[in-house]
Amino acid sequence: MNAISPVAHPAPSDEIDLIALVQSLWRQRLLIGLVTLLTGVLAAAYAFIVTPEYQVQSVLRPALIKDLDGLNRTGVYKLTPAQAMQRVGAALDSYERRLEFFRANQGLFEALREPGRSLEQTFESFNRDAFKMLQPDPKKTDNLSAFVGIQLTYPADINGVALVNGLVEFALASERERIAADLATLVKNRLHHLDLQIAAARASYDASKEAKIAALLEADSLKRAKLQDELKALRQQLRTRRDNRVAQLDEAIRIAKSLGIGKPTTPSALGEGERASQGSVIRTEVNNQQIPLYFMGSEALEAERNALLQRRSDDFTEPRIAEIAKELQLLAQNRQVEVLNKRENEDLFLKDLATWREEAARLRNLQFEVAGLKLVSVDQVAVDPLKPIKPKRALILALGLVLGGMLGVFIALLRNMARRIPKTANSAY
CATH class of the missing domain: 3.30.1890.10 (FepE-like)
Known part of the structure; x- marks a missing residue:
């Protein structure tokens, strides 16, 4: 008895049949069209x-x-x-x-x-x-x-x-x-700055004015003190000179009295006795030496001494004293200080004040829409x-x-694969 050999079945192929795939998709064209249409309607909606x-x-x-x-x-x-x-x-x-x-x-x-x-x-x-x-x-x-x-x-x-x-x-x-x-704000700050500048300028002016007045008064006081010292020294000098003159006159008077000189005379005439003279006589003496004071005679010397002793002031004998008195009188009132104190509108003397006021007026009247x-x-x-x-x-x-369209094709492919799986499974048996 002959053995029956089994019939060989071809093994299922894993390759995709493109023609069959296209035919399958074509057969499901209605499904693909419906899915595409439905998606398009949803997108349009x-x-x-x-x-x-x-x-x-x-x-x-x-x-x-x-x-x-x-x-x-x-x-x-x-x-x-x-x-x-x-x-x-x-x-x-x-x-x-x-x-x-x-x-x-x-x-x-x-x-x-x-x-x-x-x-x-x-x-x-x-x-x-x-x-x-x-x-x-x-x-x-x-x-x-x-x-x-x-x-x-x-x-x-x-x-x-x-x-x-x-x-x-x-x-x-x-x-x-x-x-x-x-x-x-800028205008306000600028005006405030200008006010501060003006106030500072006024304060600086007041300080400089007071300093100037003080300097002037101090200079006058110093000059007055020096003049008074000079006046005092001059008067002391004149007093000493007068006392010395009185002492000289006393000494000359004693010498004149001892020599019996009552009237002014000369050294050449001192040795001659009294003599009668006929007519008028004019005597001239030339001498380059200083004649001693007692030759003035006791009468003249006593008269000068008495005048010196009765003198109450020697100021008239020194011209410088009159000049000092004049200078002291001028120093009694400093006219420059008087003018400074009598200034009524001191703002006129402030530097740059006019410029600042002009700027402040411009800012206050500034109108910009x-x-x-x-x-x-x-x-x-x-x-x-x-x-x-x-x-x-x-x-x-x-x-x-x-x-x-892509979704429709995908669904069609899934359906095609689902139909092929049972056939493949049945052919295996």
Whole structure:
């Protein structure tokens, strides 16, 4: 009996039959189309149901130099167009300024209110996601690229145009108020500084005036003391000279009396006796030696001595005493000190006082309307956008169809694999 050999079955192949796969997908084209259509409908529903978001922006550029000339000509506050634009940009970027605008214009944000959230929480969420500052590329340093702006992304139920333009006006108004406050403070500080300068100048003038008066009086006192000392010394000298003269006269009188000289005589006539003379005789004696005093005769000498003893003052004998008296009389009243003390408006003698008063008067009468100050040039105001930036409906619909087609193909492949597994299992037995 012949043995029956088992029939060999071909082993299942792991290779994918592309033709069979394509045929399987073609047979399930209706399923793929339904899945694609369903996904596309869901994507379209999302695109038309989701709340649209719009985007607006406002761009600011530096103001002209003439717009800030009035402020700079005050001489107190200096502001360049670039600095003004930076200040406005900083105000737009400031969280505090945005919050102030939010509090002052809550009607513009009414659609953002949610139950259980505070005002600050509502603004914080909106401010974090909605605002974006626009600035030039740091690599570009030319003047044409100098600008600053703010961009807002907002839902359809918010008036974004009014919000952005209102925020820009609010930032400009707040900066004008700050400039007005700074200007007022600078003027006040400058006036206070001028008052301090004037007060210091007056104090310095008073001190210098008192020092000058004291110096003048001290010089007069010193000169007066020296003159009085000189006068006292001169009088003592004259008194001593008079006493010496009296002593000389006493000695000469004694000699004259001892010689019997009563009348003035000469040495040559002293040896001759009395003689009668006929006619008039004129006697002349030439002698280069000083004749002793007793030759004046006792009568003349006694007369001079008595006159000296009866003298009460020797001032008339010295011309310098009269000069000293004159100088002392002049020193009795210092006219320069008198003029200094009689000054009524001493401010006229203060150095730079006129300049300070002129500056103070100019600052007190300074009138500058900050409300009309143009800090920046609004290059672009926010206007109503033509279409929303979100959602991009065409893109969402296209993505939905693509993803739907992919999902349909994936489901078809899964079904194809599920049908092949039982056949493979049965063929194994």
